[in-house]
Amino acid sequence: MTIAIKDLTPGFVGEVSGVDITKPLTAEQVATLEAGMDRYAVLVYHGQPFTDDEQKRFSRYFGDLEMSAGGNVTKAQDRRLAADMADVSNLGADQKPLARDDRRRLFNLGNQLWHSDSSFRAIPAKYSLLSGRIVVEKGGNTEFADMRAAYDALDAKTKTEIEDLVCEHSLIYSRGTLGFTDLSDEERKMFTPVRQRLVRTHPVTGRKSLYLSSHIGTIIGWPMPEARSFIRDLAEHATQPQFCYAHKWAQFDLVMWDNRTTMHRVRRFDETRVRDMRRTTVAGDSVTVAQMAA
Amino acid sequence: MTITFTPLHPGFVAEAQGADLSKPLTPDQVAAIERGMDEFAVLVWRNQPLTDEQQCDFSRNFGDLEQTLIAQLQPNERRLKLAELGDISNLDAKGDLRGRDDARRMYALGNRLWHADASFRATGAGYSLLSARIVPASGGNTEFADMRAAYETLDDATKADVEGLVTEHSIAFSRAALGFDDFGAENAEKIRPVRHSLVRTHPVTGRKSLYLSSHIGAIVGWPVPEGRAFIRDLTEHATQPRFTHAHVWRVDDLVMWDNRTTMHRATRFRDLNEVRDMRRTSIKGTGLTAEQLPVAAE
Numbered sequence: 001m002t003i004a005i006k007d008l009t010p011g012f013v014g015e016v017s018g019v020d021i022t023k024p025l026t027a028e029q030v031a032t033l034e035a036g037m038d039r040y041a042v043l044v045y046h047g048q049p050f051t052d053d054e055q056k057r058f059s060r061y062f063g064d065l066e067m068s069a070g071g072n073v074t075k076a077q078d079r080r081l082a083a084d085m086a087d088v089s090n091l092g093a094d095q096k097p098l099a100r101d102d103r104r105r106l107f108n109l110g111n112q113l114w115h116s117d118s119s120f121r122a123i124p125a126k127y128s129l130l131s132g133r134i135v136v137e138k139g140g141n142t143e144f145a146d147m148r149a150a151y152d153a154l155d156a157k158t159k160t161e162i163e164d165l166v167c168e169h170s171l172i173y174s175r176g177t178l179g180f181t182d183l184s185d186e187e188r189k190m191f192t193p194v195r196q197r198l199v200r201t202h203p204v205t206g207r208k209s210l211y212l213s214s215h216i217g218t219i220i221g222w223p224m225p226e227a228r229s230f231i232r233d234l235a236e237h238a239t240q241p242q243f244c245y246a247h248k249w250a251q252f253d254l255v256m257w258d259n260r261t262t263m264h265r266v267r268r269f270d271e272t273r274v275r276d277m278r279r280t281t282v283a284g285d286s287v288t289v290a291q292m293a294a
Numbered sequence: 295m296t297i298t299f300t301p302l303h304p305g306f307v308a309e310a311q312g313a314d315l316s317k318p319l320t321p322d323q324v325a326a327i328e329r330g331m332d333e334f335a336v337l338v339w340r341n342q343p344l345t346d347e348q349q350c351d352f353s354r355n356f357g358d359l360e361q362t363l364i365a366q367l368q369p370n371e372r373r374l375k376l377a378e379l380g381d382i383s384n385l386d387a388k389g390d391l392r393g394r395d396d397a398r399r400m401y402a403l404g405n406r407l408w409h410a411d412a413s414f415r416a417t418g419a420g421y422s423l424l425s426a427r428i429v430p431a432s433g434g435n436t437e438f439a440d441m442r443a444a445y446e447t448l449d450d451a452t453k454a455d456v457e458g459l460v461t462e463h464s465i466a467f468s469r470a471a472l473g474f475d476d477f478g479a480e481n482a483e484k485i486r487p488v489r490h491s492l493v494r495t496h497p498v499t500g501r502k503s504l505y506l507s508s509h510i511g512a513i514v515g516w517p518v519p520e521g522r523a524f525i526r527d528l529t530e531h532a533t534q535p536r537f538t539h540a541h542v543w544r545v546d547d548l549v550m551w552d553n554r555t556t557m558h559r560a561t562r563f564r565d566l567n568e569v570r571d572m573r574r575t576s577i578k579g580t581g582l583t584a585e586q587l588p589v590a591a592e
Contacts, residue, residue: 225474
């Protein structure tokens with residue numbers, strides 16, 4: 001089988017055929033997919049009914065797995081999945097939808113805000129790989145925005161203005177936006193803000209992109225309200241329809257994206273229905289800017 | 295002279311001509327303008343130089359004037375004499391540009407979020423009238439969104455979802471969105487949330503519209519994060535380019551809009567370097583859109 005990648009959105013989203021993720025891949029296949037990720041930023045695979053272990057093996061071809069600790073408020077003993085799988089379902093350990101006012105559900109509603117996975121970690125994520133095990137018929141799309149195209153389309157003045165800006169990212173900020181502020185001291189410590197450059201350069205392609213995320217709470221050296229309104233303007237620019245793709249899920253779809261060059265969000269759906277999505281995250285390998293001493 | 299309306303955005307924004315707003319108007323003229331406001335929701339008048347008193351006099355044709363919230367919050371730091379005149383400028387009481395960290399500048403940045411004026415009051419506002427005295431070379435536009443068209447284009451399931459919902463509005467919610475919470479304990483009463491229906495019906499036209507505003511912090515009876523996420527979705531729908539119009543200001547423009555059927559926001563400009571002096575009057579709303587909570591502590 002030869003891997004083929006077809007345009008869904010030219011230069012941004014590709015549809016992959018010719019690979020079976022339940023089987024080990026050759027080095028050549030992995031290289032083809034990485035090259036595809038660099039050329040696009042989002043790759044969609046259909047009909048891939050793999051196990052968690054197979055998802056992890058496939059993900060490790062692209063780097064080490066990121067552990068999900070530090071990214072949510074679910075306690076270790078309440079987890080439904082292994083620690084190196086992110087549970088992006090609306091289910092508790094009993095496999096039933098979480099209650100409407102369940103704290104974990106309210107925290108996870110933050111996924112409806114445009115974000116880049118793990119931008120709240122000093123070393124943020126490279127790829128995310130999201131597998132649709134049980135999908136909902138209506139709503140629950142995942143939308144992607146191309147942060148390279150968004151950067152390229154800025155006027156020269158704005159590009160100059162943002163070139164060296166550094167932002168603070170934390171889950172405290174994105175959750176605060178939705179009024180989720182009831183965090184324990186331990187959680188607040190876990191979610192201590194980190195710094196990220198606003199403009200990143202892709203290590204392989206050399207293309208610049210806007211590194212935006214709803215986890216941003218301020219720009220270093222700026223008054224917070226001024227920073228936030230500027231970041232809102234940039235995010236509005238970056239998520240215009242011409243930069244976006246909406247993925248409507250079918251069961252056993254796998255979508256992988258490069259968090260260094262994209263944002264994404266989930267759309268509203270009827271949360272009394274089961275939506276079981278499982279994510280593996282490939283860790284990044286470097287900071288985007290020096291951090292504050294702890 | 296007959297008052298005429300030339301559409302700038304069909305059914306939503308029109309340029310009005312044929313009256314000198316610095317002079318008293320006849321009842322027929324006032325009625326014609328009100329009909330224009332009902333048909334459209336935003337009217338643009340060009341070349342209407344007004345004094346503060348003339349702006350207030352013209353505005354009173356449409357109802358009682360509201361005192362601005364900031365005049366109530368900080369009565370001693372006013373640049374403008376009349377308390378009915380909202381100071382939508384980047385100038386301090388002495389007429390100098392406000393500094394980067396000035397608290398009033400931080401507060402005013404909230405105007406860059408989509409909102410309906412005074413939705414943090416139980417009665418909301420009727421019309422607002424904004425007069426441009428000094429405008430910057432670029433930026434500082436005011437954008438408007440048509441909440442009737444936004445409502446009408448919702449799918450049936452969403453129309454059913456929003457019908458009957460009540461939201462909580464406070465100036466504190468919109469300012470907190472930008473990380474500003476410096477109101478002072480003495481103002482706790484003025485930032486207490488009020489309630490509004492999410493869907494309102496225009497008293498004259500009978501058209502329904504979405505009553506959205508960045509002052510919304512919750513939907514009554516919903517978990518707060520779920521309410522806010524839903525309000526964000528509705529706001530994104532309502533502010534798509536097809537429902538919005540950007541007004542590029544010239545000196546002596548007067549723009550008037552109906553806060554019951556529109557949202558608006560200002561866009562960024564070089565506010566540390568250039569003067570933008572705009573003055574706003576607002577007409578008091580009449581009637582509640584939703585039942586208020588009794589004030590428990592009083």
